[in-house]
Amino acid sequence: MSTPQELAHSQPPLLYPPYKSTIPRAPAEPMIQVPRSFADLAAPLFGHLPIGGTDNDLTRQHPGEPLGERIVVAGRIADEDGRAVPDTLVELWQCNAAGRYFHARDDHPAPLDPNFGGAGRTLTDANGIYRFVTIKPGAYPWRNHHNAWRPAHIHFSLFGTSFQSRLVTQMYFPNDPLFPYDPILQSVPDEAARQRLVSQFDLALTEPEWALGYRFDIVLRGRHSTPFEGRV
């Protein structure tokens, strides 16, 4: 279990003025702490979200192959004690290699790719491992400030085992020169915590004559240190 101080350093604040959209949206009143006995709500189960054969391969969801650099993104989902989180839903979404989202509201003048939707989902295996095949996303501009560009990133959504463990985050790529200029990444106060959002090139995940591999491990908050109450 992270201490409150660790959480404060490793999680972004709600109000971070360099990211302008936080200014009208960050709640200002103090939050009410939920007693631990309440905080162990089990996470929802997702029997109604069937996972199909190409849901974890974003390069095979359309008739043709998408343009761009094919990559493997894989990693391990664990809790704060280092224990694997098996059978948990991992969802991701991203823009295409040109930096354009398959989304009606994305008006960035970069080409759409008819062979790339940019959304995937999978379940972790018994060892907490997930694996996707996709295309390396491009950087894209946004209007937060003058000449603002997001570093290339993939959005992730995870549930884990408890209500506390729900996480939506973003994965970045190593050595991106845009990192110092990105208020969304820089909103995380601690440098070591920011580094945990950066995937690592991994030759072992790289497939010869096929795709570079990037490893992105994720640690979810959990209820393991909360006294267990029998749920009837």
Added chain:
Amino acid sequence: MTRDAGRPVATPSQTVGPFFHFGLTANAALGTLAKDGVRGERIGLRIRVLDRDGPVPDAMVEIYHADAEGQYGQAHFDGFGRLPTDGDGTCVFETIRPGAVSTRADGAQAPHVNVCLFARGLLRHVYTRIYFSGDAALDEDPLIALVPPARRSTLLASQPSGEPAVWEFTIRLQGEGETVFFAL
């Protein structure tokens, strides 16, 4: 920052951003929790999200609640829903009215809906609860008891006149009448 060497620390949250629809809310079925065979009183749960300046048209709302008997994760009812807000900041779940949850050592909790809210501009999601105004169990609810009395009404859904099966709940992220959010 100090921590035990090698001890895992939770991965930081990052905003869901504005472009999650094709990734997370493409399945409109996630707005219908009250599928065929689900027991309980059918309700429409209309949730509107506002920030300091007005409607939030790019939020994602997740709800999770117990079945009519107050049980979570039952075979007939998984209790999970997820929708994007529209241009008016609104989304409507078709669900059932949950029962009181009575498996906690803290005592019975009044019927409620757990809400996780994600949006551009929220670097972390926020968590709140929807209770049903007029419910006799509200006075006994151990979580409401922790909320300053003046702010408790922000947790109550109400029924608009002329729509007997609809409950309406407004999430005010900031400003006058800011909704109570809970830290987990």
